[in-house]
Amino acid sequence: MKFLHLSDLHLGKSLGEFDLIRDQRYFLERVLELIREKGVDTVLIAGDVYDKSIPSEAAVNLLDWFINELAEMKIHTFMISGNHDSDDRLNFGSALFEARGIHICAKFDGTLYKRVVTDDHGPVNVWLLPFVKASQVRHYYPDEAINNYEDAVRTIIDHAGIDPGERNVILSHQFVAGHGGNPKLGGSEGMGTQNVGTIEVIGASCYDPFDYAALGHIHSPQQVGRPEVRYAGSPLKYSLSEVNNAKSLPVVALEEKGNIDIELVPVKPLRDLRHIKGPLKKLLENVENKDDFIYATLTDEDIVNDVMGIVQQSYPNTVKIDYDNAHTREINDPDVEGISANQSFDDLVRQFYLAMYGTEISEEEMQIMLDAAKEAGVIHEAD
Numbered sequence: 001m002k003f004l005h006l007s008d009l010h011l012g013k014s015l016g017e018f019d020l021i022r023d024q025r026y027f028l029e030r031v032l033e034l035i036r037e038k039g040v041d042t043v044l045i046a047g048d049v050y051d052k053s054i055p056s057e058a059a060v061n062l063l064d065w066f067i068n069e070l071a072e073m074k075i076h077t078f079m080i081s082g083n084h085d086s087d088d089r090l091n092f093g094s095a096l097f098e099a100r101g102i103h104i105c106a107k108f109d110g111t112l113y114k115r116v117v118t119d120d121h122g123p124v125n126v127w128l129l130p131f132v133k134a135s136q137v138r139h140y141y142p143d144e145a146i147n148n149y150e151d152a153v154r155t156i157i158d159h160a161g162i163d164p165g166e167r168n169v170i171l172s173h174q175f176v177a178g179h180g181g182n183p184k185l186g187g188s189e190g191m192g193t194q195n196v197g198t199i200e201v202i203g204a205s206c207y208d209p210f211d212y213a214a215l216g217h218i219h220s221p222q223q224v225g226r227p228e229v230r231y232a233g234s235p236l237k238y239s240l241s242e243v244n245n246a247k248s249l250p251v252v253a254l255e256e257k258g259n260i261d262i263e264l265v266p267v268k269p270l271r272d273l274r275h276i277k278g279p280l281k282k283l284l285e286n287v288e289n290k291d292d293f294i295y296a297t298l299t300d301e302d303i304v305n306d307v308m309g310i311v312q313q314s315y316p317n318t319v320k321i322d323y324d325n326a327h328t329r330e331i332n333d334p335d336v337e338g339i340s341a342n343q344s345f346d347d348l349v350r351q352f353y354l355a356m357y358g359t360e361i362s363e364e365e366m367q368i369m370l371d372a373a374k375e376a377g378v379i380h381e382a383d
Ligand SMILES: [Mn+2]
Pocket: 008, 010, 048, 082, 084, 188, 189, 217, 218
C-alpha cells in the first residue's frame, strides 16, 4: 500500500480579503499529479476538509471535483471530519460513495470505523476516527472513567479489537503531544491558547497500536513522538504566522508489517505568502513574484499616506503592512527606567498613561483604574 496523507484542507478559506479557492484547486491538481508520479493507491484526509461547517458553494464544488477524480483513478480514499466540519454535512452520500472506494466517516457512533484494504502483503486495517469531544464518547461508554480527551480516545481504541499482528493505520483529528511537549502550532488552527496543556491534549502513545497515525488539526507539518505518528499540516499557509512554515506532504510506502518508508514531498503553492521588510522605496525597487501574498514591514521612520494603495500597485495581493521603526519599538518596548519599587499604584498608572498617550490621565479614568485594581486584588482598600 502506498498512501498520501492530507489534512486541514480548509476548502473555502480566505487569507485576509483574498479568496484562496484557486490556490486550493492548484494544490489538489498537484496532489493528483503526485499520485500518478509516485504510484500512490490510497489517499487519507485527516479532517478539516472544509473551513466552515456551512461551506461555500465553491468549496463544495472543489471537493466534488476532487473526489470524482480520485474515484475515476480508482484511488482508495478515506476521509474523516475535523472540528471545522459539520459531521452531518460531510457525511452526505457516504453510504453511496463506499461503492466507488470513497470512504467518509464524519459521524462518531460509539465505535471505531474500520475498512480493510488488501495488498500483496495481505490486509491493511484502516481505522477512521472523526473529531470527537470527551462528552460525546462518555455518552457511549457510561461505565468508563472519561475525564479528558485522552481517556476518550484511549477508550475508543481499547474497544476496537485491534489485532497488533496485522497492519493498522488510523486517521484521527485531535491535539496530540509527544513526550517532548506540545506540537508546534502553525497559527491558523483556530483554537485559543487556553487549549494548550489542558484536557484536550492527547499523548502520542495512544497511537502505539498503529503502524501509522495520519493526524489532522495542527497546521505545521511534523511528527509527534515517533516518525509514524504525524501531522501532514495544512497544504497552504493559512495565516501570517505561518509565513516561514514550509509545507510538505507525506507519501508513505507501507510494505509488510514493520517495513514502512515515509517520504516528505515539498509543496509549491500557486501563490506563496512572503514577509518582506525594509524601507518602502527599497521594497518596491525589485518586485519579484508580484502575485504572491505579501506581508510587508516598513522600516521608514515616517508614516506613509495610503501605503496599502501604494504597495498594492506593485504587489496587488498585499495582506498586511506594519512598521518597525523607532516609534513602534518604543510602544512595544516601553522605557521602564525611572520606575522604582516604592512608587504608589496611582503614580505608576499616571506615568504609564502619560507615556502611552502623551497626556495626563483624567480623574474619572483614574477612578476606573483604582476600582478595577481593587476588584482584582492588586491594591487593597487601605492602600
Ligand atoms: Mn485545521
